[in-house]
Amino acid sequence: MRVTLPVFLVEDGLVTDAQVRRLREKRMAGKTLAAAAAAAGMSERAARKWQSGPLPSTAKGPRWWRTREDPFADVWQSEVVPQLVADTDGRLQVLTLFKALCRRHPGRFQPGQLRTLQRRVREWRVQYGPDREVYFEQVPVPGREAAFDFTDLSDLRVTLRGVAFPHLLFEWVLSYSRWTYVELALSETFEALVSGLQGALWTLEAVPAVLRHDNLSAATHELRRSGGRQLTVRFRQVLDHYGLLSSRIQPGKPHENGVAEQAHFRTATAIEQALLLRGERDFVDEAAYLRFVRRVVDEERNAQAAARLAEERPYLRSLPAARVPEYTTFQCRVRKWSTIRVGGRVYSVPSRLIGHLVEARQHPSTVEVLYGGRVLCTMPRLRGG
Secondary structure, three states: OOOOOOOOOEOHHHOOHHHHHHHHHHHHOOOOHHHHHHHHOEOHHHHHHHOOOOOHHHHOOOOOOOOOOOOOHHHHHHHHHHHHHHOOOOOOOHHHHHHHHHHHOOOOOOHHHHHHHHHHHHHHHHHHOOOOOOOOOOOOOOOOEEEEEEEEOHHHOOEEOOEEOOOEEEEEEEOOOOOEEEEEEOOOOHHHHHHHHHHHHHHHOOEOOEEEEOOOOOOEEEOOOOOOEEEOHHHHHHHHHHOOEEEEOOOOOHHHHHHHHHHHHHHHHHHHHHHHHHOOOEEOOHHHHHHHHHHHHHHHHHHHHHHHHHHHHHHOEOOOOOOOOOOEEEEEEOOOOOEEEEOOEEEEOOHHHOOOEEEEEEOOOEEEEEEOOEEEEEEEOOOOO
């Protein structure tokens, strides 16, 4: 026995996109309007309206009314808005506001209402909040600029023969091609800076027009009267030797040196991942570790930069005839304790030199002692100077 179930037809306001699509499929198949409406589960009146035109979901207008009562209506003007007005930097987090309201009104607000407060604060800040800092897109020009900086890689937990090796990485990047040069450094000294800078230029075998950098103490000094910073005479001489111009960022604005900052993150990440694949973080010596780091940089950074570097090379300038010294010279009298003071640090030298005037050359990681133009001894440079 066949049982015919009642068909409940959907009226105009409840029609869905799926029903409209089925209605139109049936009409295209040659069904009458009544048959197509019945197949789609809607009335003929609704079918007549929806047999052409946009789908119901796209025909709805934006909702301007609230679907539920605002739980913050009573405290918005009296408690929330004054806090937002006082927050002239836009640093106050909505979660902090919500927790403060919960403490003042125990049991009144629920965790699920945080999103409502976030939406209301966002809308208020769009209309009345403080202006936000504007970042202008930097469009690199071939051959114009290179950026450099030091970054701390001690978090990589690298060791040399089992001994912890806290260190910095000097990183130099061409802004256009992203070609990268790196060197290890014990600290941000003038000698490490010049060594890294010249290492990059002579490896590249070319010179850009401008160097972008921050106000590191190895390159700048503070002006007593104005409180600003200016290039040191020594660093200016290095730049003049290569015909380079200096472009410095504002103090406390690291994003203005975005090329170097972004390179630091990507290089550190690449080294970390390579160490994980290697399975250990211990190296025989500093030279072996540097070879590892440079291999990672060449594979992960410079291989991808090769094509753009080829485009950039015609715009780069030639190197000068020679490098500048990468050390600082001190004239020292050997004291009766058989010591000399170099760069604010005390070093022991052979006792036969007591009373003699010697020349000390302070390199990025070593100190050489010379007498009569001959190197008598070489010592590791003490950190911090």
